[in-house]
Amino acid sequence: MPANLGPLYHVAEERYRQAITDEEKMAALEEMMATIPKHKGTEKMQADIKRRIAKLKESMKGGTKGPRRREFFRIDKEGAGQVVLVGPPNSGKSSMLKRMTRAVPEVADYPFTTRMPLPGMAQWENVQVQLIDMPPIAPETSQSWVWALLRMSDGLLVVLDAGDDDVLDQTENLFSFMEENNVFIKNDGEQGFKEKKAICAANKCDMPGASERIELLKEVIGDKMDIVPCSTATGEGLSLLLSRVFFEVLGRIRVYTRPPGKKPDFSQPFILDRGTTVIDAAREVHKEIAESLKYARVWGKGVFEGQMVPRDHVLSDGDVIVFYT
Numbered sequence: 001m002p003a004n005l006g007p008l009y010h011v012a013e014e015r016y017r018q019a020i021t022d023e024e025k026m027a028a029l030e031e032m033m034a035t036i037p038k039h040k041g042t043e044k045m046q047a048d049i050k051r052r053i054a055k056l057k058e059s060m061k062g063g064t065k066g067p068r069r070r071e072f073f074r075i076d077k078e079g080a081g082q083v084v085l086v087g088p089p090n091s092g093k094s095s096m097l098k099r100m101t102r103a104v105p106e107v108a109d110y111p112f113t114t115r116m117p118l119p120g121m122a123q124w125e126n127v128q129v130q131l132i133d134m135p136p137i138a139p140e141t142s143q144s145w146v147w148a149l150l151r152m153s154d155g156l157l158v159v160l161d162a163g164d165d166d167v168l169d170q171t172e173n174l175f176s177f178m179e180e181n182n183v184f185i186k187n188d189g190e191q192g193f194k195e196k197k198a199i200c201a202a203n204k205c206d207m208p209g210a211s212e213r214i215e216l217l218k219e220v221i222g223d224k225m226d227i228v229p230c231s232t233a234t235g236e237g238l239s240l241l242l243s244r245v246f247f248e249v250l251g252r253i254r255v256y257t258r259p260p261g262k263k264p265d266f267s268q269p270f271i272l273d274r275g276t277t278v279i280d281a282a283r284e285v286h287k288e289i290a291e292s293l294k295y296a297r298v299w300g301k302g303v304f305e306g307q308m309v310p311r312d313h314v315l316s317d318g319d320v321i322v323f324y325t
């Protein structure tokens, strides 16, 4: 019997192949288990995955009297995507989580305040993005779970301190330390497991001298990533930052469906990847719609009102679709 493994399973399997740490292997195996179609044709594979999980668990325990129990964090993804806050000590990562979500991280005027990851949901217009506050990225806090969380995320939000004269050195150290640990920032083309899309929050733009430092930052890292000046103290730039996270880092769009003759519900967007076509969107909405889809009409950018579009028409953010079956 053919296994008919879905695309999600293949993604998980590829992650397993590329996993570096035990934590990443475990997360990938669990994802494989969750996404493998459950039928007779995959029974052997399911048993095999279970066996590998059990074996890995055993080896991660590292014997009963082993002195070091390794910490492992996996944070389930929620909302439009999972973005991890990375940066040097004291740059304002926890302040950002506190300002943009309901989470209550500890914020303090000295480095190495944060020790554990902490997630929160940030609201931008009608979508939510999951942010994860992290310990600073530095040799003192380098543990395998830190790197695993970065690699398993959907993207990175690099928080830099534009109020600090050392910001350029800090940035250089940050990126080279990340690369030593197999996390690379890459915004163009395809991303592998180790390559992450990222945007930079040039934080503390309210402080004296910040705008000059931000100009310097743009010269040095501007070709690598977008830089958004912002301040968690005044709130400046934060909404723009979140919109860029949604569109550029996560690469998502929002579309709305409506049954023929009714009004769309703008509070309930379908969140899709940029580049999604009408037929892909129909599949997301309902398998049966996709199977019997004849044509669709779209109201939005790049089309005239209610234009009849073919199945391979690429959708834009804000489009309203009516499917005709």
Ligand SMILES: Nc1nc2c(ncn2[C@@H]2O[C@H](COP(=O)(O)OP(=O)(O)OP(=O)(O)O)[C@@H](O)[C@H]2O)c(=O)[nH]1
Binding pocket: 087, 088, 089, 090, 091, 092, 093, 094, 095, 096, 106, 107, 108, 109, 110, 111, 112, 113, 114, 115, 134, 135, 136, 163, 203, 204, 205, 206, 207, 230, 231, 232, 233, 234
């Ligand atoms: N002026 C100003 N101060 C800020 C801003 N954002 C954060 N701070 C201050 O910077 C200090 C460090 O903030 P945190 O949010 O704890 O920084 P962090 O990056 O989480 O620090 P670690 O957890 O140690 O890595 C605190 O005193 C904050 O009040 C900002 O936009 N403007």
Ligand SMILES: [Mg+2]
Binding pocket: 093, 094, 095, 106, 107, 113, 114, 134, 135
């Ligand atoms: Mg912190």
